[in-house]
Amino acid sequence: MNVLVLVKHVYDESQLKVDRVSGRVGFEGVPGKMSDFDRHAIEASLVIRATVGGKVTALTFGRAEAVKSLREALAMGVDRAVLIREENFEMLDVKATADVIRAACDKLGPFDLFLCAEGSVDVYSSLLAPVLSEKLGLPLVSYAQSLVVKDNAVVAERALERKLEMVEVALPAVISVTGEVNSPRIPTLLQIMAAMKKEIVTFTLQDLGLNIEKLKSAGFAVTGYSGKSKERRKVIFEGTPSETATKLLEILNREGLLS
Amino acid sequence: MAVDVIAYSEEGDVLLELVGLANDLAGHTGGKSFAMLMAGGVADPGEFGSFVTGGIYVVKGVPATQSLQEAAPYMLSEVARRHESAIVLLGSTRNEKVTAGRLAAKLDATVATECSSVAYEEGRLNVKRLSFSGRAETSITLSGRYVIVCMKPRSHQKAERSTERAQVTQLEVPVPETPVRVVEVKDKPASSIDLTKAEKIVSVGRGLKKKEDLSIIQDLAEALGASVGCSRPLSADLEWLPEEAHIGLTGVQVKPKLYLAVGISGQLQHLAGVKDAGTIVAINLDKSAPIFGSCDYGIVGDLYQVVPEVVRQLRALRLERR
Numbered sequence: 267m268n269v270l271v272l273v274k275h276v277y278d279e280s281q282l283k284v285d286r287v288s289g290r291v292g293f294e295g296v297p298g299k300m301s302d303f304d305r306h307a308i309e310a311s312l313v314i315r316a317t318v319g320g321k322v323t324a325l326t327f328g329r330a331e332a333v334k335s336l337r338e339a340l341a342m343g344v345d346r347a348v349l350i351r352e353e354n355f356e357m358l359d360v361k362a363t364a365d366v367i368r369a370a371c372d373k374l375g376p377f378d379l380f381l382c383a384e385g386s387v388d389v390y391s392s393l394l395a396p397v398l399s400e401k402l403g404l405p406l407v408s409y410a411q412s413l414v415v416k417d418n419a420v421v422a423e424r425a426l427e428r429k430l431e432m433v434e435v436a437l438p439a440v441i442s443v444t445g446e447v448n449s450p451r452i453p454t455l456l457q458i459m460a461a462m463k464k465e466i467v468t469f470t471l472q473d474l475g476l477n478i479e480k481l482k483s484a485g486f487a488v489t490g491y492s493g494k495s496k497e498r499r500k501v502i503f504e505g506t507p508s509e510t511a512t513k514l515l516e517i518l519n520r521e522g523l524l525s
Numbered sequence: 526m527a528v529d530v531i532a533y534s535e536e537g538d539v540l541l542e543l544v545g546l547a548n549d550l551a552g553h554t555g556g557k558s559f560a561m562l563m564a565g566g567v568a569d570p571g572e573f574g575s576f577v578t579g580g581i582y583v584v585k586g587v588p589a590t591q592s593l594q595e596a597a598p599y600m601l602s603e604v605a606r607r608h609e610s611a612i613v614l615l616g617s618t619r620n621e622k623v624t625a626g627r628l629a630a631k632l633d634a635t636v637a638t639e640c641s642s643v644a645y646e647e648g649r650l651n652v653k654r655l656s657f658s659g660r661a662e663t664s665i666t667l668s669g670r671y672v673i674v675c676m677k678p679r680s681h682q683k684a685e686r687s688t689e690r691a692q693v694t695q696l697e698v699p700v701p702e703t704p705v706r707v708v709e710v711k712d713k714p715a716s717s718i719d720l721t722k723a724e725k726i727v728s729v730g731r732g733l734k735k736k737e738d739l740s741i742i743q744d745l746a747e748a749l750g751a752s753v754g755c756s757r758p759l760s761a762d763l764e765w766l767p768e769e770a771h772i773g774l775t776g777v778q779v780k781p782k783l784y785l786a787v788g789i790s791g792q793l794q795h796l797a798g799v800k801d802a803g804t805i806v807a808i809n810l811d812k813s814a815p816i817f818g819s820c821d822y823g824i825v826g827d828l829y830q831v832v833p834e835v836v837r838q839l840r841a842l843r844l845e846r847r
Binding site for chain 2: 279291303361364384385389392393395396397399400408426427428429431432433434435436445446485486488489492493495498503504507508510515519521
């Protein structure tokens with residue numbers, strides 16, 4: 267079983283420099299991290315490899331700094347890590363991103379299974395899996411909260427808001443997983459150190475026969491960010507439970523929140 | 526070129542909001558508003574015709590072995606192609622986000638999900654949506670022959686009925702056999718309340734030590750007349766509360782007048798779900814917990830002591846008022 271797992275390197279949103287009043291959002295110097303939900307996709311790929319054998323490739327499209335997330339994927343146990351390096355990758359929309367992944371698959375594949383998280387923690391559009399499945403012409407199992415690979419097929423439980431759909435599909439297929447699917451392993455220090463020495467295969471868009479200008483969609487542009495938000499009062503009470511409870515309830519009562 | 530606006534959602538309430546938005550947008554695009562309904566679905570087509578200006582499409586139902594997210598993109602692409610140019614409005618449910626992605630690939634459309642507002646200006650659709658776990662709002666401009674937008678619930682007024690009824694067009698869209706077979710559908714256990722409509726919410730997190738202690742939280746909710754929610758670990762990892770109670774980026778986003786976070790540290794992914802809450806109150810043992818930087822009122826203290834005391838005083842207050 268040849269598994270491709272998609273990983274996104276994102277800004278650590280807790281470190282964004284946000285001015286609540288002017289709304290200015292600063293990205294400069296903000297450290298990157300693996301999009302948290304991707305660990306569930308990686309874990310799922312490793313579980314599948316342990317059950318049916320095969321090889322797991324982790325793929326990232328992003329800046330040079332994204333090797334950090336790939337090292338983490340290697341530490342967790344993927345066999346191969348690939349970076350499609352492009353400093354301006356954020357200019358592209360989801361269709362172009364899917365085109366890049368498809369081009370990379372032509373070079374790295376064929377794959378039996380494409381795994382990703384239900385969304386990324388930065389944008390959370392949840393569009394990559396459906397768009398990629400269309401671009402690859404492959405079936406999609408979205409929002410899998412459990413999955414089992416058996417006899418070249420996948421049985422999964424798709425979690426929707428109010429119901430669960432048990433679905434079956436023959437491979438190859440694209441699968442997106444939710445956070446309920448597993449608890450990702452935490453690599454040991456030894457594994458992290460070993461991952462530092464492993465190779466990260468790097469391609470540019472040019473290596474894939476692509477060009478960022480041609481990939482850009484004329485109809486899609488991010489025009490700005492605003493971090494304006496309600497300033498909270500942050501009145502903090504310390505003291506005995508009885509005192510603090512009284513103070514809180516007095517205020518809530520005055521604000522008409524207890525009626 | 527007139528741009529028509531087509532609304533579709535499998536949720537009746539959301540569909541009415543989308544049609545309300547479609548009517549507004551059509552006023553600016555010079556086009557008309559339409560809705561697509563599944564036969565036997567959320568609304569009566571003839572009746573629904575009084576909400577739109579352009580027309581209603583009724584598409585024949587989906588086979589039981591096929592998920593809606595497999596069929597809807599085919600149907601919507603067929604409907605959209607009947608228009609020279611169109612904006613397609615969907616809800617931001619899981620099925621509808623998948624539908625949006627597939628439809629965008631099929632129509633080579635531009636697309637955005639989880640949008641809170643849209644405005645049409647000079648041939649472009651300007652949309653706003655939250656990103657980075659709610660820390661920033663992103664403005665995106667979408668244009669092209671087809672534009673697809675998934676709206677968050679309650680981002681627009683519901684459509685008003687008019688005296689006229691738009692024409693109903695019955696469509697049979699051939700949906701190819703899909704390799705993904707739905708072999709069984711289970712309803713999730715019905716949640717007693719929809720948190721997105723709750724006026725008061727008491728929410729609990731990892732500060733709670735064991736499942737039995739939920740009774741402390743339930744007492745507080747009862748005394749306040751509030752619903753009970755939780756942070757992700759309690760529903761996803763510990764399974765002490767149903768998934769519907771999970772408030773946050775990947776759970777529900779709520780807008781109560783009063784939000785009381787008990788034993789919740791206040792990770793950004795949780796806070797993304799309460800950004801629009803009126804007053805946020807936090808009770809937490811750890812004075813340095815991030816929740817104290819994002820609340821209106823906070824009590825530093827052990828929830829096992831503070832919450833029962835709040836409940837006791839609330840009950841006393843209630844008796845006094847009698």
